[in-house]
Amino acid sequence: MAKSTKKNKPADLNKVKRYSLGRRSTKSDIRKFAGAIGTIRPFFDALPEFLKAADLKNLAIAIIKARRDKRGLIWMMGAHPLKVGLSPVIIDLLKNGYITHIAVNGAFVIHDLEIAFWGRTSEEVSDTIRDGSFGMVEETPRYLAEAVLKATENAGLGEAVGAYIEGKSPDFRKYSVVYEAYRRHIPLTVHVGIGTDTIAQHPEYDAAAWGRKSHLDFRILANAVKSLNSGGVVLNIGSAVTLPEVFLKALTVGRNLSGRIENFTAANFDMIQHYRPNENVVRRPILNGGKGYSITGHHEIMLPLLAAAIKSYER
DSSP, X not given: OOOOOGGGOOOOGGGOOOBOGGGOOOSEEGGGSOXXXXXXHHHHHHSOSXXXXXXXXXXXXXXXXXXXXXXXXXXXXXXXXXXXXXXXXXXXXXXXXXXXXXXXXXXXXHXXXXXXXXXXXXXXXXXXXXXXXXXXXXXXXXXXHHHHHHSOTTOOHHHHHHHHHHHHOOTTXXXXXXXXXXXXXXXXXXXXXXXXXXXXXXTTOOHHHHHHHHHHHHHHHHHHGGGGTTTOEEEEESOSSHHHHHHHHHHHHHHHHHOOOOSEEEEEEESSOOHHHIIIIIIGGGTTSEEEEEEEXXXXXXXXXXXXXXXXXXX
């Protein structure tokens, strides 16, 4: 066996210096989270029937129709919607049947778990990266490691974290999207990269276990995309790379195994438009039929606005 040299010697994560989350300054707190979103039909009726105003209304109507026709409503999200206080909006959509599957990245479950247990999350990276304390709280990686360790063999990563939150009953679980999806038996799949999330900085992190469960979640998503055929809707909310790439591969598997998955609606929401979401979510998947929308704006405005449009046109 070849011996390790100084050039390829790995860092010893057992030696990292950590601190309690209770000492960490956070930017996101449930006291600032969104409230209930109601109907504002006169506002939407007054908008012009042009460009993005028309797109937003048509997307809301497509979501309503998909729900009525029992087609798939797959929402893919990065962590930013959580950090800007949108958990209550997402949970409300979930409770009312406008979400049949949620696909998220690793950062999403990190922030969601912190919200469930502490009611706050998100640090100022530009401050903590200076001294190597970014992502170095003790509790979050320990809890997530326990969640994966205690999970049943056939549970994916999303189900594992949902079951853990339910078992621990933390004070702020009503703000947890992962918990709410779990208790309502709505699949929430987690699609991680190795080294992309702060948990990879800690000695508790078992990359093999996380990879195995995340791959199971990929297979669950690859089966779920079948529900998009003939009237489903897929939305990407703020994931610039990971989830658009995952979706393209999941859709490929779905079509390979099931045949036709076409004539569905695809939408991308982000603060700026990127190449991969527009190619891998909005354009390529609907080449055989469907409709694509790209809507630009801040999540803390656009997602509540979409929720309001859905509720307004449902009635």
